[in-house]
Amino acid sequence: MYYACEEHSESTLDDAVEHSGEPPFMDRMAEDNLSTRCSYCEQKAVYKVQEKRSHQV
Template sequence: MIYCCEEHVELALDIVVDEFETFPVLTKVDVDNLSTTCEYCQNIAMYIVANE
């Protein structure tokens, strides 16, 4: 599971496809969890990219 901002969502999708060889699941982060930061920068995470 990768938390990412709007800018890095394509990178996160590519990484999930490369690592797990499966179609990624893109989920918008809940408003309650807006303190979570992107794994690639310090921006607020807007999406969760997962392999399930």
């Protein structure tokens, strides 16, 4: 699972596709989630990106 700020959202998607070979699920995170940080920098994460095989419905 990856977390991304606005700036790194494309890089995160690219990395997830490169790792799994499939498009991932990308969900916008709740506004009140202040503690989760981007996987690439220390900014607040805006998106959660999960590979399809690890996505739970």
